[in-house]
Amino acid sequence: MSNDTVTLDNVSKFYGEVLGVNRITLNMTPGITSLVGPNGAGKTTLLNLICGLLRPTRGKISVLGIGTDHPERLFTKVGYCSQFDSFPKGLTGFDLINGYLRVHGFPAKEAEQMTWAAIEKVNLTDAANRRVHGYSKGMRQRIKLAQAISHNPSVLLLDEPLNGLDPMARSEVIGLFQETARNGAHVVISSHILHEVDMISDRVILMNNGYVVAEGDIHGVRDEMEDHPMQIMVRCDKPALLAAHAFQQNRAVEVKLHEDGGGLVLRTRDADQFYLLLNRVVLDCKVGIEAVAPTDDDVHSVYQYLITNDGGKL
Amino acid sequence: MNKTPTPEGTNGRDPNHHHPPTEVESVAPPTEESWRDWPWALWYRQTMAILRLEIKRNFLGRRLIAVYFLSLAPISLLVLRALLPLHESELGNPGKASVVFAILYQAFTLRLAIFFGCVAIFTNLFRGEVMEKTLHYYLLSPVQREVLVLGKYLSGVISAITFFGLSTAACYFLLYAPYGWTFMEEHFTKGPGMSHLFAYLVVSLLACLGYGAVFLGIGLYVRNPIVPAGLILIWESFNFLLPPILQKISVIHYLQSICPVSLPAGPLAIMTEPTSPWISVPGLLGVSILVILASSLRVKTLEITYGTD
Numbered sequence: 001m002s003n004d005t006v007t008l009d010n011v012s013k014f015y016g017e018v019l020g021v022n023r024i025t026l027n028m029t030p031g032i033t034s035l036v037g038p039n040g041a042g043k044t045t046l047l048n049l050i051c052g053l054l055r056p057t058r059g060k061i062s063v064l065g066i067g068t069d070h071p072e073r074l075f076t077k078v079g080y081c082s083q084f085d086s087f088p089k090g091l092t093g094f095d096l097i098n099g100y101l102r103v104h105g106f107p108a109k110e111a112e113q114m115t116w117a118a119i120e121k122v123n124l125t126d127a128a129n130r131r132v133h134g135y136s137k138g139m140r141q142r143i144k145l146a147q148a149i150s151h152n153p154s155v156l157l158l159d160e161p162l163n164g165l166d167p168m169a170r171s172e173v174i175g176l177f178q179e180t181a182r183n184g185a186h187v188v189i190s191s192h193i194l195h196e197v198d199m200i201s202d203r204v205i206l207m208n209n210g211y212v213v214a215e216g217d218i219h220g221v222r223d224e225m226e227d228h229p230m231q232i233m234v235r236c237d238k239p240a241l242l243a244a245h246a247f248q249q250n251r252a253v254e255v256k257l258h259e260d261g262g263g264l265v266l267r268t269r270d271a272d273q274f275y276l277l278l279n280r281v282v283l284d285c286k287v288g289i290e291a292v293a294p295t296d297d298d299v300h301s302v303y304q305y306l307i308t309n310d311g312g313k314l
Numbered sequence: 315m316n317k318t319p320t321p322e323g324t325n326g327r328d329p330n331h332h333h334p335p336t337e338v339e340s341v342a343p344p345t346e347e348s349w350r351d352w353p354w355a356l357w358y359r360q361t362m363a364i365l366r367l368e369i370k371r372n373f374l375g376r377r378l379i380a381v382y383f384l385s386l387a388p389i390s391l392l393v394l395r396a397l398l399p400l401h402e403s404e405l406g407n408p409g410k411a412s413v414v415f416a417i418l419y420q421a422f423t424l425r426l427a428i429f430f431g432c433v434a435i436f437t438n439l440f441r442g443e444v445m446e447k448t449l450h451y452y453l454l455s456p457v458q459r460e461v462l463v464l465g466k467y468l469s470g471v472i473s474a475i476t477f478f479g480l481s482t483a484a485c486y487f488l489l490y491a492p493y494g495w496t497f498m499e500e501h502f503t504k505g506p507g508m509s510h511l512f513a514y515l516v517v518s519l520l521a522c523l524g525y526g527a528v529f530l531g532i533g534l535y536v537r538n539p540i541v542p543a544g545l546i547l548i549w550e551s552f553n554f555l556l557p558p559i560l561q562k563i564s565v566i567h568y569l570q571s572i573c574p575v576s577l578p579a580g581p582l583a584i585m586t587e588p589t590s591p592w593i594s595v596p597g598l599l600g601v602s603i604l605v606i607l608a609s610s611l612r613v614k615t616l617e618i619t620y621g622t623d
Contacts, residue, residue: 015619048618051454052453053450053453053454053617053618054617054618054619055615055617069614071453071455071456071457071458071459072456072457072458073456074456075454075455075456075457076456080454082450082454084447084450084618086446086447086448087448087451088367088371088448088451089371089374089375089446089448090370090371090374099363099366099367100451100454100455102359102360102362102363102366103360103363103364103367103452103455103457104360104455104456104457105356105359105360105363105456105457106359107359
């Protein structure tokens, strides 16, 4: 097993007869990896398996070459921001992180410095001496993040880390993830906020009903989905002419003209060839182009295509 | 703690609170190699960290109200007794007090207070955290599961012996208080008072260690520890009716052997030779260690599935 990847080899987890995840084989390299899927898709189970809170029914998991049954080595490298929204009673934010670092084995002085560093990263310094049970949802989310990053882990597992955060805090936290990934860490994020995931992920793992339905760079995944013609929106002054050329050259399977007459939405099985055609039409027919944009190569569209039988409609 | 020693240095902040250092140094986490080189130092630091967190929880938890009641109940009774005038027959025979204390200790403190106190404290160590959904706090740390079990167990022992050791000592003094200071001074300096008290404290400690290990294990292996605790209570309570070989499969048998004043077992009891302290003490400690090791094995395979627990 590789020493710089998070590897799952044919991993399955069953809760009695209930499927958690099934036959998952993944190899995650450093950078931001997003787990995307609806409730019950198996995202949390997968994260809990990677950090050893659950044991796989079948298969093997290795995190930077460390098996998940060696917590004393694993958690020197792994930080986990779980979905569990419960904390040991009576602790302040400072006590929570400091106690966690002391249990790691850090001496008192180092633990205190690292605690403040983590708390400052999530902007909770002013609330550090208040009891966690009095925190708002967003503050609890941030203190969990502080706990996860407090020991500078190489693998950061984040289960719905953006839940409960206001837009400003989300932006700050996303910046923190990006900085962590830029420093060479693995950041694995489970989220259902697809557009934010889409913006920050180096790769996406799409899950449904306990299975990985697709993985990789989202645009690459979209390109490989030949069953679902790519949808492209073109704003131009001669949409009917463009549509005619597209059908004539067999570059479109469906076209819908905009009601205002200022554009069209087109579905094509070969986007590259359509773009070449578009160039020719623009030059030959003097078509004025205002905008060209694919409309269904984001995570949300790809995900909808993968988990439903919807072939996509204009 | 980064406490500022003088009011001038606090910048208006509460000196009892933690404050961020003015400069945060970059601190490298301990490497695997250094931990491997110094495992005992690391395990010691980790155990102490667990103790600090757990002892606070053990004394402040709402579930511990019963423990406070059990440890304070005999004290309250003896305070009342000390306030009321003693019967003439008692005043004339202070030696009888040692038998009264032996009855109180063996019938109530040992069989009920320490027993149920240990049920409340030790089953709560892991099962309570599963119920409160907080166990992942520890399980996400790079701590050997054996160290985690040991830290929690020691925190339980410290809490239990604080409750019941203090209760035992207070009861012992209160029982002799009505006889006056002169008698007490003589009893403790020239008589058997101090050695008896020491023996009772040792028995209390061993009871906390033995029952503590058993109930910690039960809390890990059984979802509802009340049923097995009830069965053990019946076994321990009616142990004297069992054949000698079965009597030895109990904690109470060994503890009674160490008690300084033995009590008549009653007409139905099957007489058994008391076990020598040289066997009782190491035997109880050995069994406790075995149960703790078995508990560690369970924690090694523990999964966090709060929803199904």
